[in-house]
Amino acid sequence: MSEPRRWSDYPLVQLTRVRYREFFREPEAVFWVFVFPLLLAAGLGIAFRNRAPERTVIGVVAAPGDTALLAALRSSRELQASAMTDSAAAQALRTGDVVLVVSRTPAGGIEYRYDQTRPESRIARLLADNALQRAEGRQDPVPVRERLVEERGARYIDFLIPGLLGMNLMGSGIWGLGFAIVDARKKRLLKRLIATPMSRWQYLASFALSRLTLLFLEVGLLLGFAVLVFGVPMRGSLPLLLLICLLSSLCFASLGLLIASRAQTIEGASGLMNLAMLPMWIFSGVFFSSSRFPETIQPFIQALPLTAVIDALRGNVLRGAGFGTVAPELAIILGWMVVSFGLAVKLFRWR
Secondary structure, eight states, X not given: OOOOOOGGGSHHHHHHHHHHHHHHTOHHHHIIIIIHHHHHHHHHHHHTOOOOOOOEEEEEEOOTTOHHHHHHHHTOTTEEEEEOOHHHHXXXXXXXXXXXXXXXXXXXXXXXXXXXXXXXHHHHHHXXXXXXXXXXXXXXXXXXXXXXXXXXXXXHHHHHHHHHXXXXXXXXXXXHHHHHHHHHHHTTOGGGGTTSSOOHHHHHHHHHHHHHHHHHHHHHHHHHHXXXXXXXXXXXXXXXXXXXXXXXXXXXXXXXXXXXXXXOSHHHHHHHHHHHHHHHHHHXXXXXXXXXXXXXXXXXXXHSHHHHHHHHHHHHHHHOOOHHHHHHHHHHHHHHHHHHHHHHHHHOOOO
């Protein structure tokens, strides 16, 4: 009587263990999956950290002896006014050294020179005009007061972390798995597996399953770093966050398997991967909101898997959204995962 088969003897289990060993034997892969996201988050977090408002630099063209114009503008806490000649001011405006040039007209009025397509120039124009009008005795008919607040969740680093997490899940899923398959095919290792008692779905599923253990390390390191170093809030349900990350990782792993199902060379696979990921890098809102793009292409943007991943992550982490709120995004992620893995199994070739 034969002994019962141990769970470790199943092809899917053995293949998954092989995937782990292959990954941790590649220092470059470990760096790009675990270390690089932390360095990127640290660099951008420091660059866009909360700090005192910077003063906007403007140029002032004043006639000799006209100290009132310069003094009025320097009285503003938001402006840094520098006296310049007319030619120097024009050059500074052209090169972006100043965002606004203020001068007097022959009739005694004020002229503002600026590029209306630059938001900082339009803001500087309002600040300069407010300072000059107050210096001339303007009185506000309605008294106002300011209440300054700082809220975690509204900072740029809070907005950025879910985007970086989504981008990292996409990169490690598509690049990490796709390259491994194409490299094995190029070295003619896949051809040797045809004779083994293993189906295509088991081979491809081993890559997707190997992502699960790495997923906890990948997500935990980045989010733990963001919380401890930058105080990023975690307002949503942890089980829901894990579900979003799990489905996202499997979705991008399935996309990587689909891209690598027929590719014969590393160069060919690299081109296909870049072609798949480039629209998501640009449109999906990693570094800025996807709502900035025109309404006409919003349906295309919202259908991208990375857009759904980032929207779901931001909803959970920053707004504490529940399952019902992020369900549409999860449906998009699940749809991409099922379709991609199904096509990968159907199109996959050992040779």
